[in-house]
Amino acid sequence: MRLAGLLAAALFAAAVALPAAAQDAARGAAISAERSGAAISAERRGAAISAERRGAAMAAERCAACHGENGRSAMEGTPSLAGQPALFVTTQMILFREGLRQVPAMTAVAEGMADGTIEDLAAHFASLPPGPPEDRRPRDEALFAAGQALIGPRNCAVCHLPTLTGREQVPRLIGQREDFLERTMIEYRDGLRVGADSQMNGAVVGLTDAQIAALAHYLSQRD
């Protein structure tokens, strides 16, 4: 039962999160006309599973030391990747590789990495069940409430969805490491970081350090 549930979750995550090969093939009328729907979905599932497997092997070698064996980071300042939308992981890796986003620890990892490898890694991390890091501190109710009160006015849900779990190129926020969230928002606010576009720079403009700390606490405490 538990295994079946996990498998279903992984398949669902892969099907939703792997826009690359599978969905594109399904979109092409000329291609799909030659195959039945069942064959396509079986093929898609097969492709998604093998992408995850390849990604898992690569992640164990290249990512786990910092981002955690299960994709939940135990390292200060390093984000958890478990359950992140695949396109988010892909986009950030491309930005690292192309030199558009500068994080020294990631530069060497991303350098020369093939698109297919990046997509495999993304499929792997998207398939992992998300959750908070083991060292998450206890909730500070006042800080939590202060952060919660900023979610609406700051329009976080517009891109990150009302669940704050992200979509496509937009990351999942809940359960993320508090120190990473805090530093990231400060970097956006102070113009030290850009994303795929400058939307986050606008979203955090004018926030005080205390407000950012509250937001980071709230988001990290949400499950």
Place this chain on the structure above:
Amino acid sequence: MTMKRLVFGLVAALTAAPAYAQAPAPVPGWAVGRPEGSTLAPHAARMTVTPLDQVPVGSIRLPPGFQAEVFAHGMPGVRAIAEGPNGTLFAGTRAIGRVYAISRNPDGTTRTRTLLQGLPQPSGLVMVGNSLFVFAVNRVLRYDNIEANLDNPPAPVDLTAAFALPTEQEHGGNHHWKFATLGPDGRIYTNVGVNCNVCETDRDKFALLVSFNPDGSDRRIEARGVRNSVGMAHHPVTRELWATNHGRDWAGDDAPQDTLLRVRRSGEDFGFPFCLGDWRDPQYNAGRNCSEFAQPAALLGGHTAVLGMRFYTGTMFPEQYRNMAFIARRGSWNRSRLAGFDVVVAHLDAQGNVARVEEFLTGFRNDTAQTFADRPVEVHVLRDGSMLVSGEQMGAIYRITYRQ
């Protein structure tokens, strides 16, 4: 139809009003005015290579006698196309920050290189002589003698200060990417999009078509009140400037429409944010009479995202296409059902008026599943009269040929 459209616009305006009433809301530009509960958002870009067997050339539909093939592929985010004197094609991108070079092998196949990378949205490309100009938001970089140095591009001449285009920050992250083209007068024409979805703006600074000498001097406003144009071309006979233009979002599925503009006199005003054709903006009309503004040459559908346009100057296609405007419609996100994702032809009459607009390249949009296979962004006429169409989503350039 008109009534329905007006009611829809009004409802959208009313539901959107509270967003404007708030203090500066740090909502992303694209979402300003989004009604409560709407889940519409721009489609995510794909930044990885699409394998050749998944490039959806097989789904392309064309009029009888036309064929489509994959000309080049493996170029995520490919958009604008510029051609060098020796036939090298250069292609710009947005988020992935690259400029590609595509050269043709003797056997007709192509070779693609990533020529430049790490640039901020290098979507505007123009060749002036042997020099490639790259417009990357406000940065303007000139790469001299580029075709002789495809494997080792020279350090660029930085013309950013001379052109003095508004920065991404001044744009507030809205419509800051560029399209660029060379006019028959030897000047470079480009767009300065508006710094919002819709707003009162500095109409001497934003929502413009502008031209410059290639050294960045002598800025001239070619058209005003143009919300955002990401495609322009000069008519091969009249030399008039034509441009595509995106209408604002969140005012309904079908209004305002994206438009084709014909600039009859330098400096004409097309009315943004007050009007678009005879359509009055429900929030920003400010009591202006729409007849005081230049009227669009054609309406091209709500939110279809009209991008690259070129006049067909070749001889391969049938005579009826000579000097007609081919227009890529990248495809909608800000409407309830997908529209565009195709290339249309605006047929002009002897006076240069648009007589009709016809579909030309279709098949990317699946109306049943509400999915799309690719997003056409640029059209480019090759010297042999065939036509290239760039597909941004799948990172491919398609070549359209005709034989009887």
